Amino acid sequence: MVDEAESTTTSATESIYRKAAVSNNPDMGFEEEMKNLKNKLNGWKQVLQPLYSALIWEQSYYPAILTGIVTLIFILLWYFEPSVLTTFSLLGIVVCVADYAVPIMCSTFLDASKWTETQENKHEEICKAIIQTKQQTSELWSSFIQLRDTMPKLYFVSVLVILLVVAWIGNVVDSMLLTYFLVLAIVMMPGLKHQGIIQKFISQRAQQLKNILGQKLKKN
Known part of the structure; x- marks a missing residue:
């Protein structure tokens, strides 16, 4: 003792x-x-590498494949019309089976001795991307909480406007279609970010706003 x-x-x-x-x-x-x-991801590393390559669009045809997969899933959901509870239950079953079966299948059918240093570096890159995404999400949430503490009026108005807009969109657009676009945006986000498309879009809009403000200042 x-x-x-x-x-x-x-x-x-x-x-x-x-x-x-x-x-x-x-x-x-x-x-x-x-x-x-x-x-933790050691049993998944053979599967994560092609999945990560598809998500960051290492090939030009990957966006079309991802769009096709998401579209096919939602066509099946639209055709069979499962309830929300059934949908989440099926999703849970898929996750549970994959979590159990994928490491076993990888260790059984894939030779670990053929794992190269290049693949190991890619595995580290994937883990680093996951950690950075987690940290960015945590920082975004912390900034949101800080806004509530430092500027409560701005926080209240911003949240109220966002929720009203979301409620209006949800009332106008079909929920299935809205969910489809949301899932598609989430799936496409890593590729858009990795290819620099989001940063380019933000830079262009910032430059346009700067030009507009500059023209208004000249007129005044």
């Missing part, structure tokens, strides 16, 4: 020191998170 208590105390102390070290050194936290994620 004493040994178990000492072991528990030692583990807790090591955990505290590890957290303190991570907070003092963000790079260490990123490396540790990277290592943990690589270990």
